[in-house]
Amino acid sequence: MERSPNRPIILKKPSLPEAAHYVVAFSGGSDSAALLHRLAHYPPLNNKLSAIHVNHQIHPDSDQWAKNCTRQCQQYGIPCVVKVVNPKKSDENSLREERYKAIAQHIDSLPGKTCLLTAHHLNDDIETLLFRLLRGTGLNGLTGMTAYGDYMGINIYRPLIDTPKSLINQYLAEHNILWLDDSSNRDTSYDRNYIRHKIIPAFSHLRPDALQRIGDTRDHLKNSLALLEQLIGNHNPFTVNPDFSKQTLTTMVYHWLTIRKLTPVNHKRLLSFTSACLSAESDKQPSLKAKQYVLVFWQQAIYALRPNLLTIDSRQTHRLTVHSKIFHWHHEFGRLSLQSRATKLKLTVKFNVRGEKIKRPGHKHHQRVKELLRETGVPPWQRQRLPYVYVNDQLMAVGQLQSDHWQQWLTAHEAEYDWQSTNFLL
Incomplete structure (x- = not known):
């Protein structure tokens, strides 16, 4: 662990979203160490705060780091959970995915709404922005990270996202906070580390307020994106x-x-x-x-x-027996309902039937079902997923499209028929 030089600073009070529980993603590094300390001394979070440390088993000191993180949380009186993962690859994206999988599993086990707190700060955000800029990105990529986020179903809040790294270092010194030093963070063969140790210092050397100005640009782009989204x-x-x-x-x-x-x-x-x-x-x-x-x-x-509805085989046949006055049949494509005085009726339901014709009430001739569905504006993805309802091999209805014979039967039996299609739209 290292200790930073001593310069007094106090991180502002975090403005946290409503939640029953808050979990700090605690790597043990300088940023998460500062965040954990600040939150541990924030009275509104008493009995609501815990930490999670993910051991990737990549570094020789990984197990020792996990022990140090647990010990540090004990000093603050904060529960700490250590999750051990076995990533198949050691690249940044693979490690992040395994890490968040472990975090998601832990959060799912907690009662009530839970918010994950991460220590991403202004320098991290600018690193992300520059990294995306070098790879080629659009407006979304140039807006960087947001204070509120969602990843793998996890509610994420980044209370330090507008705080420069220099202030975090001063806070660490002011409170004599120890942190873990991962030497791989200084390896400039990684793109992000090169940006962190070479490019950002060059910007700061060119202009002392460079990070703040880039942050302002990020905020302007966010406003432009918000306007674009509103217009779209x-x-x-x-x-x-x-x-x-x-x-x-x-x-x-x-x-x-x-x-x-x-x-x-x-x-x-x-x-x-x-x-x-x-x-x-x-x-x-x-x-x-x-x-x-x-x-x-x-x-x-x-x-x-919804892709799951479009991949279901629509060449199906179902034989149904109506044995009650109120009958409901649920299917992936929708719900068939029949209310009738008749309590014994055998229905055959098929999907994606080709070449059928139907005689509608008030019409003299049969018409092709395919043409009727097109004329009535049924979307093409629903046409082959509508039920063809038969009684004694006679077509009575296709979805809400009813035959003259079926309507006569419904009237005679004081019955009501209905088909409610599943919502295919996302």
């Missing part, structure tokens, strides 16, 4: 103006997805999809499949759909 909106589907250029539409769909907390695919795939949307004939529905969603273009709009 959160509606599903997203209406496409045919006069958009493909680059404009690609940018708007990218931000629309992020607003809906859906991870956009890479720029090349998204550009290919939006280009197809702008050039599609009226009978075509370009689509894009991602892990979280499926995008489908239909009637001048882009729909974000």
Whole structure:
């Protein structure tokens, strides 16, 4: 452990979100050591605060670090949980994923709403911004981290995100706080470490207020992003103006997805999809499949759909026996309801039936179901997921579309039939 030079400073009181419990991500490094000390001496958190340390088993001193972190928490009277992980890879992204998996499992075991507190500070945020800038990024990437976040379902708050590293170092010295020193943090062969130890000091040498000015730029970009998100909106589907250029539409769909907390695919795939949307004939529905969603273009709009519903085999047959006056049948694609005086009725339900015709009430002739569904505006992804309801091999209904014979039967038996489709939209 190291001790920093002595310069007095006090970190401001944290403005924390409402939660039943707060968990500090405690690595034992200087930043989390400062945060833990500040929170341990913050009376409103009495009996609500704990810490978690994740042992990645990468460094030879990993086990000793875990013991030191536990000991430090004991000195503050704060419970500390140590989680040991076995990462398959040692790169930064893999370690982060394993770390947050362990944290998520721990938080899930706690009662009530829990908030994870991390020690990310202004320098960290600027490092992230510069790192993304060097890799190539858009407006979202240039806004850096936010005070409030969500990762793997964890509510995250970063109370030090606007605090420069220099103030944290002064706080450590003022309170004689010890911390763990990981020598790998000084290895400038890693991009982030190079930015931290070479580029940011060069900026500060050029202008003493460089970090604050970059922070101001970050905040201006956040305001611009907030305005853009407000203009784009959160509606599903997203209406496409045919006069958009493909680059404009690609940018708007990218931000629309992020607003809906859906991870956009890479720029090349998204550009290919939006280009197809702008050039599609009226009978075509370009689509894009991602892990979280499926995008489908239909009637001048882009729909974000639930992929799990679209992957279910729709070639199904179900034989149902109605044995009560109130009958409900639940399916992944929706819910069928029948209320009737008849308590004995056998139904056969099929999906994705081809070539069927139906005679609607008030019509003289049968019509093709496929054409009727298209005329009534049923979205294409729902057409093959509507129930074809048969009685004695005679088609009675397709979803809410009812036959003349079925309506007569319903009237004769003082019955009500209903089909409520599952919401396919995300």
